[in-house]
Amino acid sequence: MSQPMNLKRHNSPNYSSQPKRYRSGEDGIDHIEICQIAPSPDSPALTMDEVHCYKGCSDIISSISFNNSNTQYATGGINKYLMLYDFANSVALNHPEPPRAFWQVYANSKISSVIFSNDSDNLFAGCYDGIVKSFAIESRKKDPIEIASFPGKVWSIDSHVQQPGLLASASHDGTAAIIDRRIFHKMAWVVTRLKMVDSTTCVKFRKPTELCVTCADRSITLYDIRNSKKPILQFTRSRHNKAVSYVSLSGEHIISSGIDSKVCCWSEAGDCVGEYSSHKNNRNFTGLSSTSELIAVGSEDNRVYVYNKKSSVPVCNRFLYSPIPQTFVSSVTFDHTGEYLLAANSAGYITLFRLDSAQSTHPTI
Incomplete structure (x- = not known):
């Protein structure tokens, strides 16, 4: 029986970060070896204006x-x-x-x-x-x-x-x-x-x-x-060191996040073309969402981080309100226009942000 992974929402089991390993091709599946491609620093800055913050539950x-x-x-x-x-x-x-x-x-x-x-x-x-x-x-x-x-x-x-x-x-x-x-x-x-x-x-x-x-x-x-x-x-x-918790789609790319505080961007061929790790995620489900250019991920420091696929540096991160300590972001999602982002945390608060891009190479924090 497999070991449970160290990934939690509430009363959820601990999962092992040591998976069983396979030899490439022994089961007829293409196990693709991937190499990191250096991300570009040229990505527009992003402002996130808070529209509403309210108690959801x-x-x-x-x-x-x-x-x-x-x-x-x-x-x-x-x-x-x-x-x-x-x-x-x-x-x-x-x-x-x-x-x-x-x-x-x-x-x-x-x-x-x-x-x-x-x-x-x-x-x-x-x-x-x-x-x-x-x-x-x-x-x-x-x-x-x-x-x-x-x-x-x-x-x-x-x-x-x-x-x-x-x-x-x-x-x-x-x-x-x-x-x-x-x-x-x-x-x-x-x-x-x-x-x-x-x-x-x-x-x-x-x-x-x-x-x-x-x-x-x-x-x-x-x-x-x-x-x-x-x-x-x-x-x-070879890219994620612990359990993969989410998968999202961004144009032709596949986006994955894990409890190793890492988000990876994959090509259709299975090559890792981007890696993002400024957020903190070592234990909980924190949410993942993406547009054709942006990736939003929750963090265990109660912040939501937004990356442009072209840069490993966040273009923006914002703190979510919580009246209690040790709160983490538990869910994030873009609306279908990509103009708004909803983020929720473990204290039950929901924050709605409006996003605005500007041509700048410097992130807005």
Whole structure:
């Protein structure tokens, strides 16, 4: 049995940073050796203006997600509630009151990940009880539909933007799953399980037919969802020293973050073309999000750091409010325009920033 990794949200297990090792090619997978490419210092500075800071809940906010139309966002966390917000009210500078959730629903379990369906009619939650749940936003039904269940905590879920009814999940039992209700006239969910070596930590659909899976053994694996029996590519573990906790997409690049205080940018061929390590992340899930040019990552010093892919030096970092000590950033996400960034911390506070770029080689701190 694999050792648990040292990665925590709340009552989450410790994970080992010493993965099992493989000889290149012994399983038929391309284990690509990577070399660091020196980053360019030429990147525009960035200002982050605080629009609102408000109390979202009383505990860790694990996940924030925007719907496809960029009109709503949802949060979920350790307090077991899904909260739904109107984004237009949140960005209104002349709004006298802080944003308030217009709908909330109890999930019966701690929530690790939230995502909207691509039509925004449903909100999906990955939970600590090992169940992926669906909540009907339009009808405001409080009782969830249980889509899939796993022996371990569900750490991450993702919804395919182009294909309605197609989800993916990552869970602590070492399972990455493709969850599909396009079959049988949407009358049932069909679950395809991809068994990994260690706990899976994050899933992200890439292109129409690919799925990225990160794992506690430090690997990043690509699958073709049309034939998922065998991976099409697996990156070597020579860049991350501990478990990989998140994966995100930035144009043609794949972005990964780990509990080694490191974010890596990968080419389609599996080459590491950028490395970013000014933030602090040695223990917790702290969030990762990206646009075509920017990477945002949370930090255990209660700051959110924003990098331009061209530079290893942050273009900006901002402190998040907290009334208690030892607070860490627990979730970050850009809106779909890339103009706004939402960041939440372990004290339950949410901060909305508006981003503004300027042509300068000096970072704005």
